[in-house]
Amino acid sequence: MAIRIENLSYVYSEGNAFEKKALDQINLIIPDGQFIGVIGHTGSGKSTLIQQLNGLLKGTSGKIFYNDQCIYDEGFEMKKLREKVGLVFQYPEYQLFEATVLEDVCFGPKNEGLSPEEVKERAIEALNQVGLSEEYYEKSPFELSGGQKRRAAIAGILAMHPEVLILDEPTAGLDPKGRDEILDQIKKLHTERGITVILVSHSMEDVANYVERIIVMNKGCVMFDGIPREVFQHYRELEKIGLAAPQVTYVTKGLEERGWKIDTMVTTVKEAKNAILKSLGK
Amino acid sequence: MGIIEAAKLVFEYAKYSEEGSIESVVRAIDGVDLDVKAGQFIAILGHNGSGKSTLAKQMNAILTPTEGTLYVDGKDTRKEENIWPIRQTAGMVFQNPDNQIIGTVVEEDVGFGPENMGIPTEEIWSRVEHSLKSVGMWEYRKNSPNKLSGGQKQRVAIAGVVAMHPKCIVLDEPTAMLDPNGRKEVIRTAWELNKKEGVTVILITHYMEEVIDADKVFVMDKGKIVMQGTPREIFAQVEELKKYRLAVPQVTLLAYELRKAGLNLPDCVLRVEELIEELEKLKCQEEEKRGNQN
Amino acid sequence: MIRDITIGQYYPADSVIHKLDPRVKLAGTIVYIVSLFLFQSWIGYVIATIALFSVIKISKVPFKFMVKGLKSIIILLMITVIFNLFLTPGETLIQIWRLKITKEGLMTAVFMAFRLIYLILGSSVLTLTTTPNNLTDGLEKALRPLNKVKVPVHEISMVMSIALRFIPILLEETDKIMKAQMARGADFESGGLIKKAKSLIPLLVPLFISAFRRASDLAIAMEARGYRGGEGRTKMKPLIYKTRDKMAYIIMLLYLVCMIVITRMI
Numbered sequence: 001m002a003i004r005i006e007n008l009s010y011v012y013s014e015g016n017a018f019e020k021k022a023l024d025q026i027n028l029i030i031p032d033g034q035f036i037g038v039i040g041h042t043g044s045g046k047s048t049l050i051q052q053l054n055g056l057l058k059g060t061s062g063k064i065f066y067n068d069q070c071i072y073d074e075g076f077e078m079k080k081l082r083e084k085v086g087l088v089f090q091y092p093e094y095q096l097f098e099a100t101v102l103e104d105v106c107f108g109p110k111n112e113g114l115s116p117e118e119v120k121e122r123a124i125e126a127l128n129q130v131g132l133s134e135e136y137y138e139k140s141p142f143e144l145s146g147g148q149k150r151r152a153a154i155a156g157i158l159a160m161h162p163e164v165l166i167l168d169e170p171t172a173g174l175d176p177k178g179r180d181e182i183l184d185q186i187k188k189l190h191t192e193r194g195i196t197v198i199l200v201s202h203s204m205e206d207v208a209n210y211v212e213r214i215i216v217m218n219k220g221c222v223m224f225d226g227i228p229r230e231v232f233q234h235y236r237e238l239e240k241i242g243l244a245a246p247q248v249t250y251v252t253k254g255l256e257e258r259g260w261k262i263d264t265m266v267t268t269v270k271e272a273k274n275a276i277l278k279s280l281g282k
Numbered sequence: 283m284g285i286i287e288a289a290k291l292v293f294e295y296a297k298y299s300e301e302g303s304i305e306s307v308v309r310a311i312d313g314v315d316l317d318v319k320a321g322q323f324i325a326i327l328g329h330n331g332s333g334k335s336t337l338a339k340q341m342n343a344i345l346t347p348t349e350g351t352l353y354v355d356g357k358d359t360r361k362e363e364n365i366w367p368i369r370q371t372a373g374m375v376f377q378n379p380d381n382q383i384i385g386t387v388v389e390e391d392v393g394f395g396p397e398n399m400g401i402p403t404e405e406i407w408s409r410v411e412h413s414l415k416s417v418g419m420w421e422y423r424k425n426s427p428n429k430l431s432g433g434q435k436q437r438v439a440i441a442g443v444v445a446m447h448p449k450c451i452v453l454d455e456p457t458a459m460l461d462p463n464g465r466k467e468v469i470r471t472a473w474e475l476n477k478k479e480g481v482t483v484i485l486i487t488h489y490m491e492e493v494i495d496a497d498k499v500f501v502m503d504k505g506k507i508v509m510q511g512t513p514r515e516i517f518a519q520v521e522e523l524k525k526y527r528l529a530v531p532q533v534t535l536l537a538y539e540l541r542k543a544g545l546n547l548p549d550c551v552l553r554v555e556e557l558i559e560e561l562e563k564l565k566c567q568e569e570e571k572r573g574n575q576n
Numbered sequence: 577m578i579r580d581i582t583i584g585q586y587y588p589a590d591s592v593i594h595k596l597d598p599r600v601k602l603a604g605t606i607v608y609i610v611s612l613f614l615f616q617s618w619i620g621y622v623i624a625t626i627a628l629f630s631v632i633k634i635s636k637v638p639f640k641f642m643v644k645g646l647k648s649i650i651i652l653l654m655i656t657v658i659f660n661l662f663l664t665p666g667e668t669l670i671q672i673w674r675l676k677i678t679k680e681g682l683m684t685a686v687f688m689a690f691r692l693i694y695l696i697l698g699s700s701v702l703t704l705t706t707t708p709n710n711l712t713d714g715l716e717k718a719l720r721p722l723n724k725v726k727v728p729v730h731e732i733s734m735v736m737s738i739a740l741r742f743i744p745i746l747l748e749e750t751d752k753i754m755k756a757q758m759a760r761g762a763d764f765e766s767g768g769l770i771k772k773a774k775s776l777i778p779l780l781v782p783l784f785i786s787a788f789r790r791a792s793d794l795a796i797a798m799e800a801r802g803y804r805g806g807e808g809r810t811k812m813k814p815l816i817y818k819t820r821d822k823m824a825y826i827i828m829l830l831y832l833v834c835m836i837v838i839t840r841m842i
Contacts, residue, residue, distance in 0.1 A: 041461060041462075041463055042431060042432070042461045042463075042464075043431075051755065054759060056755050056758060056759065079761060079763070082758065082759055082760075082761060083761060086759070087759040088759075089752065089755070089756045089759070092756065094749075094752075094753065094756075094782055094785075094786055095753055095756040095757060095760075095778075095782050096782065097777065097778050097781035097782050097785075107757075107760055107761075107762075107778065108760040108761055111760060111761030111762060111763070112761055142785070145330065145331055146330050146331075147330060156760055157759070157760065160760065160761065172458075172459065173330075173458045173459060174330065175328075175329035175330050175488045175527050175528065176329075176488060176490070176527060176528050176529035177329060177524075177527030177528070177529075178329070178330065178527070180529075202461045202462050203462075205532050242462070242463045243462070244462070246532060247531065247532040247533040247536075247554055248532055248533065248536050250533075250554045251533060251536060251554055251557055251558060251561075254554060254555070254558040255558055255561060255562075258558065258562055260565070269532060269535050269536050269539060270539075272536050273536060273539045273540055273543065276540060276561065277540070277543060277545075280545075280564070280565065280568065282543070282544070282545075339796075342800050344796055344799060344800060366802060366804070369799070369800060369801070369802050370802060373800070373801075374797075374800040376793065376796070376797055376800075378790075378793060380745055380790070381789075381790045381793035381794050381797065382793065382794065382797035383741075384738065384741070384794070384797070384798060384801075385709060385741070386586065386707050386708045386709050386737070386740060386741045387586075387707050387709065389812075390707070390709050390812065390813070393812035393813075394798075394801055394803070395801040395802055396810075396812070397809050397810055397811060397812055398801060398802040398803045398804065398809055399802055399810075400808045400809060400810050401810055402810060403810060403811060403812065403813075403814055406810065406812045407812065410812070424588055425588075426586065426588075427741075428744050428745065442801065443801070446801065446802065
């Protein structure tokens with residue numbers, strides 16, 4: 001088991017007029033190799049939670065274990081943790097700073113203290129993984145298009161060879177094709193390298209299409225935790241906290257209400273199509 | 283005459299090399315013809331870099347045509363003396379909510395436009411009140427914009443434009459940086475302005491769900507308008523849209539897939555309810571058929 | 577950490593102080609600061625204390641907020657105290673090794689500390705009760721005579737008010753970029769001076785780029801809303817002196833006279 005969170009709470013600006021409980025008694029286990037979606041509206045605590053996982057924020061109480069070692073223990077190397085748990089922030093392209101794309105991707109591995117050859121090797125490998133070919137290596141990151149910048153920034157984290165990859169809204173602001181491209185590449189990484197992926201997203205359709213487990217956050221607590229088909233059955237409760245199920249779930253639910261005998265546990269277009277065709281006897 | 287009329291509109295800008303010489307000329311808008319009637323709700327779709335934001339900036343005379351013409355409420359944007367009247371006629375809301383709010387208090391920000399127009403003090407106050415109420419942000423008038431959510435900030439930005447009494451509002455990807463709730467707030471506000479105040483709305487976006495109610499949809503690619511029509515006409519062309527890096531709403535895609543699998547569904551379905559109705563009809567027909575056969 | 581800076585943060589409340597004309601508050605702050613350096617005797621401190629705390633009380637801003645502003649000057653405060661404490665010649669009170677604490681030193685140290693604290697608290701009252709826009713409006717109007725000698729008063733005040741609006745945004749951004757680079761293994765704390773300075777590059781480059789992008793966005797947004805400099809602009813909140821403002825000026829004058837008379841007499 002890779003990450004274990006025990007009774008984790010986090011309070012912002014403790015003892016001050018703006019005091020706010022961002023996380024409230026969180027208990028979670030994140031095993032190796034899962035593809036997890038974290039959903040919740042703005043302020044639900046999901047961004048706070050992922051920053052806890054690589055030690056950028058420290059819980060007010062509770063513990064986090066990485067490979068059975070508590071990350072708050074004295075002498076625990078935070079820097080090593082951040083290599084293992086890679087975090088891609090929202091709009092990661094705003095952190096690019098080097099003169100060329102390649103150099104920027106090198107920044108992470110360089111900080112790990114690797115040899116220059118190894119650093120370059122890793123950077124090239126990471127850029128390949130996100131689909132940026134050699135012609136971009138020597139370009140300035142600021143000459144790239146929005147989607148390419150985003151991918152270069154993700155490569156910057158991948159080059160550190162993380163075992164867990166966390167992405168906060170990796171598709172924000174991208175056009176539909178750009179969204180699919182990034183998510184497909186992440187999916188590929190997950191299957192090929194077997195790394196754990198935690199995807200924070202607002203888009204229920206994206207989450208349903210890609211992840212095997214959904215964690216729903218609300219008011220600093222975990223509200224639901226399960227496979228997409230189960231979680232989206234609670235679509236009425238999800239609506240109350242400003243979320244929703246994918247559109248196709250509503251279609252099959254609506255048909256069921258009208259007396260159709262149909263499988264309503266669908267979350268993707270393909271599943272919905274099959275369920276409807278089956279129900280019509282085709 | 284339409285409120286916004288473009289004829290063979292071209293916009294080019296130069297890209298400079300590091301030495302400062304012109305490296306290449308980029309044609310961001312390439313021969314666009316557009317005719318928007320007053321009171322309409324128009325949507326412009328296009329992927330990142332398709333030229334849709336550049337087109338939006340033309341409508342407010344922030345950029346002016348290299349070739350061709352653009353008339354806003356009958357005024358030529360190329361004429362220097364028209365710039366300020368045009369900016370009053372066609373207000374603009376931008377993508378990043380933080381980078382367009384000037385005031386440090388909500389009401390002061392909304393008053394910024396009228397102040398620039400030289401409106402007398404009492405009237406500024408009544409305009410500020412009216413526009414904050416029309417976007418539902420009146421109770422936040424004393425707040426600092428920094429403490430608002432993204433959707434609320436965008437509504438303040440809209441109020442700031444409304445206070446200038448424009449005939450037309452251009453929203454340039456106003457929801458790109460917002461969460462689903464914020465997106466809904468902003469789109470609902472835009473519709474209310476269109477319905478209640480009769481303001482012409484031009485919405486630029488790449489979220490397909492936001493445009494299903496629009497009067498007309500334009501799709502841009504490489505600086506050209508490549509598709510235009512009602513949302514129903516546009517979304518019926520799933521494969522064509524994919525070519526332009528766009529997608530259709532999930533329910534539309536489901537209907538499309540079902541039709542491909544042989545179900546007799548209409549060319550385009552935009553809403554969940556609609557698809558349920560259509561499937562229900564289909565089922566009844568089949569049952570009848572079966573009944574007749576027996 | 578960065579978010580604790582109080583200066584430039586407006587605290588909304590419904591009080592007379594909030595409603596005062598910003599020019600009055602500007603003048604009041606200057607009078608107060610000057611008065612702090614006028615006197616040497618303890619009675620002056622008593623009056624200054626009473627004046628300060630009554631204003632804070634009337635302003636309805638929680639005292640906690642005022643104190644937060646002090647955090648940023650704590651080091652400066654310590655240095656001042658220590659220097660005055662040990663380096664003022666005079667009658668020795670305590671001697672530790674070669675360091676002498678003199679009676680005069682103790683007196684000056686305490687007085688200097690109070691002066692500094694009151695100075696910060698006094699200016700915090702101004703910034704906490706006045707919106708930055710209001711403040712710059714006040715400055716613009718107070719400095720208007722300078723327009724005649726070709727000082728671009730409107731532009732200066734616009735620049736200031738925009739800067740104030742973007743300080744919290746840029747601070748938040750700094751925090752975010754720092755975290756993002758830390759996630760890539762950046763280390764902002766350890767190492768010598770040169771290493772530390774170098775480690776700031778990954779923070780400063782994105783920060784500057786972002787600031788420029790914001791500036792250009794904002795310029796376009798302002799133009800789109802018809803901004804073209806100070807000429808022909810009207811004011812949503814024009815500055816006109818009301819009775820309470822005149823009263824405030826009188827109180828200020830009384831305070832100043834009081835201070836001068838008392839410090840001369842005692």
